[in-house]
Amino acid sequence: MTAPSLLAVFAHPDDESLMSGGVLARHAAAGARTAVVTATWAPGTGRAAELADATRILGADEPRLLGFADARVPDSAPGEPRFLDAPLDEAVRRLVAHIRDVRPDIVVTHDAYGGLTGHPDHVHTHRVTVLAAQAAGLEQLYPEAGAPWQPRALYLATHPHAAVAALSDVVGESRAVHSVPDAWVTATVDVRPWLDQKVAAVLAHRSEVARGAVPALIAALAPESRARLLSTEWYIRHHLGPAAGDQSELTAGPWPVNPVDPDREP
Numbered sequence: 001m002t003a004p005s006l007l008a009v010f011a012h013p014d015d016e017s018l019m020s021g022g023v024l025a026r027h028a029a030a031g032a033r034t035a036v037v038t039a040t041w042a043p044g045t046g047r048a049a050e051l052a053d054a055t056r057i058l059g060a061d062e063p064r065l066l067g068f069a070d071a072r073v074p075d076s077a078p079g080e081p082r083f084l085d086a087p088l089d090e091a092v093r094r095l096v097a098h099i100r101d102v103r104p105d106i107v108v109t110h111d112a113y114g115g116l117t118g119h120p121d122h123v124h125t126h127r128v129t130v131l132a133a134q135a136a137g138l139e140q141l142y143p144e145a146g147a148p149w150q151p152r153a154l155y156l157a158t159h160p161h162a163a164v165a166a167l168s169d170v171v172g173e174s175r176a177v178h179s180v181p182d183a184w185v186t187a188t189v190d191v192r193p194w195l196d197q198k199v200a201a202v203l204a205h206r207s208e209v210a211r212g213a214v215p216a217l218i219a220a221l222a223p224e225s226r227a228r229l230l231s232t233e234w235y236i237r238h239h240l241g242p243a244a245g246d247q248s249e250l251t252a253g254p255w256p257v258n259p260v261d262p263d264r265e266p
């Protein structure tokens, strides 16, 4: 059995390393192809160059940029709309083209909250990726964006409630506000063997370290706190493509039907 190829779709340069640096390094080490699509920041910017350093450290392909502007940094993609303001079809089409080009077994992205911080670019990346991961397999959608390719699963990078107390210790209460019920998590990945690579990839985002963003917080932590914060990744799996498992929710039955109450208001 070979490791499934993996395409990670995240909002900003640094999210790939912070959220999924462990599985990216793990799958690359197993010989799988791994690639990263980043929704915001244009080619030629400093952040794009730092992203290329991070993906090299993680063993992934050259990063692929959708090229939209960061919600809070209009200069991040001169002449392009903010990702949040871009026409939905155009954003989905650009991502479908990358999925069809990479042909990954698995797509990874932000959860529906947009992770702990709930940044609006993260939430929007989740939404666009959910649409694109399905559209990529359908030949009549975006036919100009390449031959259809259906990834078999979408994994949402998330945090269970149980993990958040330990994390907010490290990152501060105010940053850690969105987490999901523990039972929603389908994969808890111990990424300790790839922790050094993951940390190095986070710190490759030098301008984020310099401006005091989350990578700066990682840079300032003692090794044991870093390990506590970054050694585990959590994912929620959504099935895509050909049917699997019990699909009978709409066809099972007959179920008991509630009698109609004749006195009920219409």
Ligand SMILES: [Zn+2]
Residues within 6 Å of the ligand: 011, 012, 015, 119, 122
């Ligand atoms: Zn981000």
